Amino acid sequence: MKLFIDTANIEEIKEINEWGVICGVTTNPSLIAKEGRDFKEVVKEIADIVDGPISAEVISLDKEGMLREARELVKIHPNIVIKIPMTKEGLKAVKVLAEEGIKTNVTLIFSANQALLAARSGATYVSPFVGRLDDISNEGIYIIEDIVQVFNIHNINTEIIAASIRHPIHVLDAAKAGAHISTIPYKVFGQMVDHPLTDIGIDKFLKDWEGLQIK
Numbered sequence: 001m002k003l004f005i006d007t008a009n010i011e012e013i014k015e016i017n018e019w020g021v022i023c024g025v026t027t028n029p030s031l032i033a034k035e036g037r038d039f040k041e042v043v044k045e046i047a048d049i050v051d052g053p054i055s056a057e058v059i060s061l062d063k064e065g066m067l068r069e070a071r072e073l074v075k076i077h078p079n080i081v082i083k084i085p086m087t088k089e090g091l092k093a094v095k096v097l098a099e100e101g102i103k104t105n106v107t108l109i110f111s112a113n114q115a116l117l118a119a120r121s122g123a124t125y126v127s128p129f130v131g132r133l134d135d136i137s138n139e140g141i142y143i144i145e146d147i148v149q150v151f152n153i154h155n156i157n158t159e160i161i162a163a164s165i166r167h168p169i170h171v172l173d174a175a176k177a178g179a180h181i182s183t184i185p186y187k188v189f190g191q192m193v194d195h196p197l198t199d200i201g202i203d204k205f206l207k208d209w210e211g212l213q214i215k
């Protein structure tokens, strides 16, 4: 499973990119709004840091508006992927963009049927939201398992991005379920690194080292 970072914060992206573990970035309007900066400027900066797919989401709700925004956004950088909401108008836009060779990431997926429709309309990626399903007491990881199964049976090559990841167990479960990608918030990357036994181990090694007596 590949790892993307789910943020629009440049410092967070730089830090995790230095670890060498990410190969893409996803943003959404809420994440961009948090930064309080020009959308296109932020996306351009991100694309200059990470050499991989960078998802930038449209705001329009109608097909024509989505297409207009998408065609502008792809001018920013060749790695831009257009994030489109899972709606009827969204599917129409995905179809046209696929015909134009523009990559799309269909977002706000909450069922395997939605993922199937998005894939059939030509989506490059689908983003099922695990955490938001958990929030309403629906076991979010099951949707990843369902989509993986359906895509495998029918040889669908749209990639599955496990999104709305809230903690390290989501990441592990998504990997075991067969998601192609997990898009992970900055904080969760930190939680994945940390382990108390690692810290205790380092302390012990250093203490023993300090007590080294050459015989």
Ligand code: E4P
Residues within 6 Å of the ligand: 006, 026, 027, 028, 107, 127, 129, 131, 132, 163, 164, 165, 183
């Ligand atoms: C996906 O691409 C979205 O940006 C994101 O994962 C949403 O996560 P949230 O439910 O924590 O807002």
